Amino acid sequence: xxxxxxxxxxxxxxxxxxxxxxxxxxxxxxxxxxxxxxxxxxxxxxxxxxxxxxxxxxxxxxxxxxxxxxxxxxxxxxxxxxxxxxxxxxxxxxxxxxxxxxxxxxxxxxxxxxxxxxxxxxxxxxxxxxxxxxxxxxxxxxxxxxxxxxxxxxxxxxxxxxxxxxxxxxxxx
Amino acid sequence: xxxxxxxxxxxxxxxxxxxxxxxxxxxxxxxxxxxxxxxxxxxxxxxxxxxxxxxxxxxxxxxxxxxxxxxxxxxxxxxxxxxxxxxxxxxxxxxxxxxxxxxxxxxxxxxxxxxxxxxxxxxxxxxxxxxxxxxxxxxxxxxxxxxxxxxxxxxxxxxxxxxxxxxxxxxxxxxxxxxxxxxxxxxxxxxxxxxxxxxxxxxxxxxxxxxxxxxxxxxxxxxxxxxxxxxxxxxxxxxxxxxxxxxxxxxxxxxxxxxxxxxxxxxxxxxxxxxxxxxxxxxxxxxxxxxxxxxxxxxxxxxxxxxxxxxxxxxxxxxxxxxxxxxxxxxxxxxxxxxxxxxxxxxxxxxxxxxxxxxxxxxxxxxxxxxxxxxxxxxxxxxxxxxxxxxxxxxxxxxxxxxxxxxxxxxxxxxxxxxxxxxxxxxxxxxxxxxxxxxxxxxxxxxxxxxxxxxxxxxxxxxxxxxxxxxxxxxxxxxxxxxxxxxxxxxxxxxxxxxxxxxx
Numbered sequence: 137x138x139x140x141x142x143x144x145x146x147x148x149x150x151x152x153x154x155x156x157x158x159x160x161x162x163x164x165x166x167x168x169x170x171x172x173x174x175x176x177x178x179x180x181x182x183x184x185x186x187x188x189x190x191x192x193x194x195x196x197x198x199x200x201x202x203x204x205x206x207x208x209x210x211x212x213x214x215x216x217x218x219x220x221x222x223x224x225x226x227x228x229x230x231x232x233x234x235x236x237x238x239x240x241x242x243x244x245x246x247x248x249x250x251x252x253x254x255x256x257x258x259x260x261x262x263x264x265x266x267x268x269x270x271x272x273x274x275x276x277x278x279x280x281x282x283x284x285x286x287x288x289x290x291x292x293x294x295x296x297x298x299x300x301x302x303x304x305x306x307x308x309x
Numbered sequence: 310x311x312x313x314x315x316x317x318x319x320x321x322x323x324x325x326x327x328x329x330x331x332x333x334x335x336x337x338x339x340x341x342x343x344x345x346x347x348x349x350x351x352x353x354x355x356x357x358x359x360x361x362x363x364x365x366x367x368x369x370x371x372x373x374x375x376x377x378x379x380x381x382x383x384x385x386x387x388x389x390x391x392x393x394x395x396x397x398x399x400x401x402x403x404x405x406x407x408x409x410x411x412x413x414x415x416x417x418x419x420x421x422x423x424x425x426x427x428x429x430x431x432x433x434x435x436x437x438x439x440x441x442x443x444x445x446x447x448x449x450x451x452x453x454x455x456x457x458x459x460x461x462x463x464x465x466x467x468x469x470x471x472x473x474x475x476x477x478x479x480x481x482x483x484x485x486x487x488x489x490x491x492x493x494x495x496x497x498x499x500x501x502x503x504x505x506x507x508x509x510x511x512x513x514x515x516x517x518x519x520x521x522x523x524x525x526x527x528x529x530x531x532x533x534x535x536x537x538x539x540x541x542x543x544x545x546x547x548x549x550x551x552x553x554x555x556x557x558x559x560x561x562x563x564x565x566x567x568x569x570x571x572x573x574x575x576x577x578x579x580x581x582x583x584x585x586x587x588x589x590x591x592x593x594x595x596x597x598x599x600x601x602x603x604x605x606x607x608x609x610x611x612x613x614x615x616x617x618x619x620x621x622x623x624x625x626x627x628x629x630x631x632x633x634x635x636x637x638x639x640x641x642x643x644x645x646x647x648x649x650x651x652x653x654x655x656x657x658x659x660x661x662x663x664x665x666x667x668x669x670x671x672x673x674x675x676x677x678x679x680x681x682x683x684x685x686x687x688x689x690x691x692x693x694x695x696x697x698x699x700x701x702x703x704x705x706x707x708x709x710x711x712x713x714x715x716x717x718x719x720x721x722x723x724x725x726x727x728x729x730x731x732x733x734x735x736x737x738x739x740x741x742x743x744x745x746x747x748x749x750x751x752x753x754x755x756x757x758x759x760x761x762x763x764x765x766x767x768x769x770x771x772x773x774x775x776x777x778x779x780x781x782x783x784x785x786x787x788x789x790x791x792x793x794x795x796x797x798x799x800x801x802x803x804x805x806x807x808x809x810x811x812x813x
């Protein structure tokens with residue numbers, strides 16, 4: 137593999153993404169975890185740019201780094217924000233999990249280390265946002281509509297689960 | 310693509326889905342504008358009517374040839390029609406159970422939400438059953454899953470329910486992530502999400518490395534979907550979720566959701582991997598080469614489900630393990646891959662639907678009356694309510710697979726299907742026989758309670774009409790398909806033509 141600028145950019149972005157993920161799992165303060173998560177999200181957006189998926193990158197930053205992280209921060213601030221999580225698992229379990237992760241990584245690695253995919257004609261960067269729009273509203277209109285139902289369900293569901301109980305219940309307590 | 314081409318598709322084949330979607334919307338609006346004090350039970354009946362209407366329109370479509378809209382993002386073939394029939398019948402009966410649900414706490418004020426979330430879940434399952442595109446399949450799966458997570462947590466002040474929803478959402482999202490990862494490999498190798506195009510592309514894959522990656526994708530998809538089926542060793546969530554969720558939701562999860570899981574599993578595995586080469590000398594398709602792993606999954610599920618069920622005292626946990634074991638029997642059908650796989654699977658899922666929903670209707674009534682879910686609540690049921698006890702006994706016999714019931718015919722078909730291929734799956738069949746014998750112990754344990762133990766309280770039991778209807782229908786169907794299974798098989802043969810259009 138030649139050492140091109142793209143390769144360097146990919147390596148650094150991937151490294152940041154992986155480190156962010158690992159830190160997310162290992163940090164103990166919730167706010168720190170969220171910051172680690174932001175690093176992962178932003179570097180994934182960078183990888184999207186490398187793949188000429190600029191629209192996806194913009195959406196990734198808007199939705200994940202923006203909306204979701206902010207909501208998480210709100211959630212943390214409105215609840216017990218100085219919560220720290222204590223690791224409780226035993227050493228054997230950790231070792232087994234580590235071996236499992238290692239095994240899976242190895243299995244994927246042998247699959248991809250000299251993978252040779254036929255290069256497709258590469259005009260991904262031409263009007264790609266417009267193309268996404270056209271595909272989405274013509275070919276994939278059915279899954280698109282079902283997704284809207286899905287979002288509605290998620291909205292109603294979160295209201296159902298999160299709203300305060302009515303007065304009758306409040307009196308009981 | 311302009312409006313004309315869009316309108317040239319035959320949107321009429323989506324009528325059942327449109328009806329369900331419309332009813333779900335109407336229910337949410339009705340809930341919004343109804344006075345707060347009014348009971349929401351009426352919404353349940355509207356939903357029931359909607360499901361019946363969808364069922365009628367589906368029956369009207371049965372003679373319709375295979376048809377697809379927008380490059381297979383929606384397709385109506387025999388497979389879709391046959392399994393949608395099961396989904397709709399199951400949902401209609403779960404709705405009846407739900408209208409008969411009188412909770413002590415919790416669900417009352419969320420009754421309205423319960424019904425339209427339920428309809429949304431049903432819509433997801435139906436979309437899944439008639440789709441030839443990975444994107445639609447996945448969106449349908451998510452719609453079903455997310456609605457189920459919320460339904461499981463509806464009893465907000467019940468700690469078990471909270472725990473179950475939490476466990477379900479975490480386990481379910483991990484499973485979804487694994488499935489999606491597997492799907493992404495298949496997409497990456499083929500460059501399309503359309504199942505048919507994928508199959509066409511994969512027939513010409515000879516690169517070792519690509520085949521290896523496809524195998525990896527196969528395992529990830531199977532593992533992810535096994536969570537949905539609650540197949541061992543990915544069944545850990547099921548007992549807790551089944552125990553914690555409100556009883557109608559448990560019935561829904563164990564019947565409709567499980568059916569949907571098998572639907573998506575068959576769609577994906579048999580569309581994609583039936584054509585992919587396995588890379589060995591004889592040129593076997595990949596799915597045949599990896600058959601043994603599915604068989605292992607089936608064996609483990611049957612053994613674990615049945616053995617752990619022996620130790621359960623809580624009736625809902627017992628049924629959770631029983632449903633895990635049933636998933637194991639159904640996996641045997643997939644592992645054996647006989648010619649009649651679809652017929653066998655359809656019949657067993659249908660039989661399972663009736664016997665399990667009937668049993669859940671009775672469980673709901675008995676546990677609600679006493680407020681406890683211990684098996685001992687069934688003590689002396691025969692004295693108190695002979696009809697309930699006899700119906701429950703028949704459902705249990707059917708679940709155990711005793712001759713004369715639909716469950717027996719279903720199991721017999723599974724045996725036949727597993728032994729027909731040239732090298733029969735003798736190990737799998739013997740495991741299945743052994744575990745079936747084991748299952749007699751816990752099914753009969755409940756019957757011993759009902760018939761031979763003295764009753765704790767001797768009050769007469771009054772059953773709501775909706776529950777009586779569910780029990781009556783299930784009872785009739787369980788016995789009818791046990792005595793005359795040909796009705797169902799003739800229906801399949803006559804209308805679905807061996808499911809030949811599945812691969813077209």
